[in-house]
Each structure stands twice: as C-alpha cells, then as structure tokens.
Amino acid sequence: MKNSKKIKDAFNDPSIKVPFILPQITNDDKKSINDALESPLLTDGPKLRQFESAFAEFTGSKYAIGVSNGTSALQLSLKALNIGKGDEVIIPDITFIATASAVLLTGATPVLADVNCDDLNISLNSIKNNITSKTKAILPVHFAGKICNMTEIKKIAHRHGLFIIEDCAHAIGTKKKNKHAGTFGDAGCFSFYPTKNFTTIEGGMVITNSKRIAKYVSTARNHGITKSLQQRFSRGRPWEYNVFDPGYNYRLDEIRSALGISQLKKIKKMNLRRKKAFQYYNAKLHMCKGITVPLLSHGEEHACHLYILKIQKEYHMLRNELFLKLLRNGIRSSVHYKPLHEFSVCKKLARWNDSLRNSKELYKKIISLPFYSQISQIEQDKVINCIKKL
Numbered sequence: 056m057k058n059s060k061k062i063k064d065a066f067n068d069p070s071i072k073v074p075f076i077l078p079q080i081t082n083d084d085k086k087s088i089n090d091a092l093e094s095p096l097l098t099d100g101p102k103l104r105q106f107e108s109a110f111a112e113f114t115g116s117k118y119a120i121g122v123s124n125g126t127s128a129l130q131l132s133l134k135a136l137n138i139g140k141g142d143e144v145i146i147p148d149i150t151f152i153a154t155a156s157a158v159l160l161t162g163a164t165p166v167l168a169d170v171n172c173d174d175l176n177i178s179l180n181s182i183k184n185n186i187t188s189k190t191k192a193i194l195p196v197h198f199a200g201k202i203c204n205m206t207e208i209k210k211i212a213h214r215h216g217l218f219i220i221e222d223c224a225h226a227i228g229t230k231k232k233n234k235h236a237g238t239f240g241d242a243g244c245f246s247f248y249p250t251k252n253f254t255t256i257e258g259g260m261v262i263t264n265s266k267r268i269a270k271y272v273s274t275a276r277n278h279g280i281t282k283s284l285q286q287r288f289s290r291g292r293p294w295e296y297n298v299f300d301p302g303y304n305y306r307l308d309e310i311r312s313a314l315g316i317s318q319l320k321k322i323k324k325m326n327l328r329r330k331k332a333f334q335y336y337n338a339k340l341h342m343c344k345g346i347t348v349p350l351l352s353h354g355e356e357h358a359c360h361l362y363i364l365k366i367q368k369e370y371h372m373l374r375n376e377l378f379l380k381l382l383r384n385g386i387r388s389s390v391h392y393k394p395l396h397e398f399s400v401c402k403k404l405a406r407w408n409d410s411l412r413n414s415k416e417l418y419k420k421i422i423s424l425p426f427y428s429q430i431s432q433i434e435q436d437k438v439i440n441c442i443k444k445l
C-alpha cells in the first residue's frame with residue numbers, strides 16, 4: 056500500500072519519478088462530491104446555478120453557463136452567433152484540436168493563422184492575412200495562460216465587423232488590467248478537463264455579457280427546452296415546455312458543479328503555486344545554453360497553465376531526443392501541440408493563406424515540462440538537473 060501510494064504516474068509506471076500533470080483533489084473536494092450525491096436532484100439543479108454565479112463573479116462577467124466540456128462551450132458560442140456553413144473562423148495553427156473541431160461541428164471552416172515565435176499566441180499579421188469576405192469570427196486561444204493582444208484583435212474585429220470568441224481553456228485566472236480572459240470579446244469558453252488549472256473532471260463554461268448568447272447557450276445545452284427542471288416542477292405542468300430549435304445534451308451535472316465550486320475556492324492559491332513553480336524553472340534554466348525559457352508577463356495575470364521550453368541549435372540535442380532522455384530518467388514531458396495543419400482532418404477541411412512558418416519551426420523546438428500546482432522543488436530539481444546534465 057505504501058509503495059502504491061508513491062506511484063504518481065497516471066499509467067502506473069513505477070519508473071516514473073515525475074509525472075507530467077497531477078490534478079489536485081483535496082478532502083474538501085471529496086466531501087463536496089459526496090454531499091452532492093446525497094441530493095435528490097443530480098443534474099440541472101442548485102449546484103450548477105451556484106457554480107455559474109461563482110464563476111461569473113470570479114471572471115467579472117454578466118452571465119456564466121455551465122456546459123459538458125470546453126469543446127461544447129466553443130461550439131455553442133459559435134452557434135449562438137449564427138456561425139455555420141459557408142462561414143470562416145480564424146483560429147491559431149498551434150492549439151488543441153478541439154478549437155478546430157468546434158468550428159467544424161457548426162459546419163463552418165476553420166482558417167489557420169500562424170502564431171508568434173515568443174509567446175505562441177495567434178499572430179496579428181496572420182489574422183489580417185487570412186480575412187476574406189466569408190470571415191465571421193476570430194477565435195484566439197490564450198495559449199498556456201498568456202493573454203493574447205486583445206486590444207489589437209478587437210481593433211481588427213471592429214474594422215471588419217467580426218465576432219470574437221476567446222478560447223480560455225488555458226486561461227483560468229488570466230487577466231489584463233484586471234479584466235479576465237474571456238470578457239474582451241463576445242464570449243469566453245473554458246474547459247475544466249483534469250489537466251486544466253482547476254478541474255470538474257469533464258466540464259466547461261461559457262461566459263458572456265450578452266443576454267442573447269447566454270439564453271441560446273443555456274437552452275441549447277439542454278435539448279433546446281425552454282425551461283429548467285426547477286421551472287418545470289415548481290409551477291404548472293412539468294411536461295409543458297417548448298423547443299424552437301434542435302438542441303444538445305451538453306449539461307453539467309450537480310456532482311461536477313459541486314466539485315467546480317470547491318475547486319474554484321482554491322484557484323488563487325493553486326495559480327500562485329503554479330507561478331512560483333514557473334519562476335523556479337525559469338531561474339534555474341534561463342542560463343542553460345541552447346534553451347529559451349518561457350516569458351512570464353509583467354503587468355498582467357498569467358495563469359501559468361503550461362511550462363514550455365524551446366530547444367535551440369546550440370543545445371546539441373533535438374527535441375525528440377530530449378523527450379526520450381527525460382523519459383528514460385523517469386520524467387514525463389509532452390508537446391503542446393502538433394500544429395493543426397498536420398492533422399488529416401484539417402488538411403481535408405481547414406484552410407490557410409499563410410506559410411505558417413513560425414508554427415512549423417516551433418513544432419520542432421517546443422517541449423512542455425512536468426507542471427502542476429503542487430509540483431515540489433525536489434521534483435522540479437530532478438527535471439532541471441536532468442536537463443543540465445544532458
């Protein structure tokens with residue numbers, strides 16, 4: 056028992072000394088889940104409403120609507136803006152595939168823009184190069200928790216009459232001038248998948264200041280039914296509701312909502328620990344020849360979702376070799392992400408007008424080190440010493 060407790064690896068590999076990620080689930084979280092399980096209402100109930108109000112307050116948005124995951128948050132936000140067949144949505148080439156899938160699921164075409172070499176956020180020039188008469192929206196991703204240049208993106212969107220939907224899957228707690236990521240455009244979409252800064256296991260949220268978007272998302276997530284369970288059973292006949300458009304089952308249940316409420320209470324502390332761990336890696340690795348450490352932005356809150364190094368020529372080792380050597384030393388690492396243009400689905404269904412030079416070059420160089428809120432200095436030292444030794 057003692058031994059099995061020591062294995063932190065998700066795949067139970069005893070040779071792993073430092074996992075890549077580790078969600079932080081405390082006794083408080085477990086108690087919240089158990090309490091929610093005692094309730095006679097297990098979905099579409101008071102815990103969801105409570106989680107939504109707490110998240111709206113946390114992000115400073117008027118509305119927050121809980122959904123089943125980050126992908127459904129993106130899909131419903133796009134649909135709320137009537138984006139579909141024949142429309143184009145500009146997204147970055149380096150992001151998780153879900154950003155593209157959400158666009159494809161509406162029938163629209165994702166248009167891949169290049170990213171910046173320094174922070175891996177969507178390139179403003181590439182957005183401009185990709186605008187056509189079919190463009191309906193820009194969908195920036197606040198990559199690894201670093202906020203995109205929203206002032207400039209808003210200017211471009213305004214000039215061309217485009218919507219902005221922010222993919223905030225990496226940006227729980229990211230702010231610029233005290234304004235939370237997701238509140239700059241028309242809607243902000245969050246994921247609470249277990250790798251994220253806090254988790255509901257599966258889960259997501261749409262934030263918006265638009266009553267119309269909020270209404271569409273909250274109806275469409277529940278089969279298009281015009282009333283909540285509470286409304287249906289508190290007065291009149293529960294079966295008397297209407298459905299105007301086909302909807303989805305993208306609900307967030309009471310158990311996940313209870314976990315979300317409990318995790319949200321700890322997010323500031325968890326993000327602070329991430330920031331300290333980020334600074335520790337930077338302090339120890341920035342002098343290492345051939346390595347570029349990630350920027351930690353000043354004057355803005357950076358949710359420090361991932362810790363991504365860039366391997367330069369002077370390092371005398373290719374990124375894939377470093378990945379293997381770390382693994383042989385019991386350290387898991389990964390790459391965020393393989394660029395979208397490399398996927399068959401995007402080759403078939405996406406479009407791009409740009410050379411995507413930066414994303415192609417970055418893909419050879421980037422590596423994400425083990426990173427999670429409770430990573431210890433001992434674990435970080437193992438990673439740092441291994442890199443230095445190599």
Ligand SMILES: Cc1ncc(COP(=O)(O)O)c(C=O)c1O
Pocket residue numbers: 124125126127150151153154196222224225245246247248258259
């Ligand atoms: C950038 C980005 N967008 C969208 C998603 C989709 O979120 P989910 O997995 O909750 O559907 C994720 C996460 O996995 C992500 O990292």
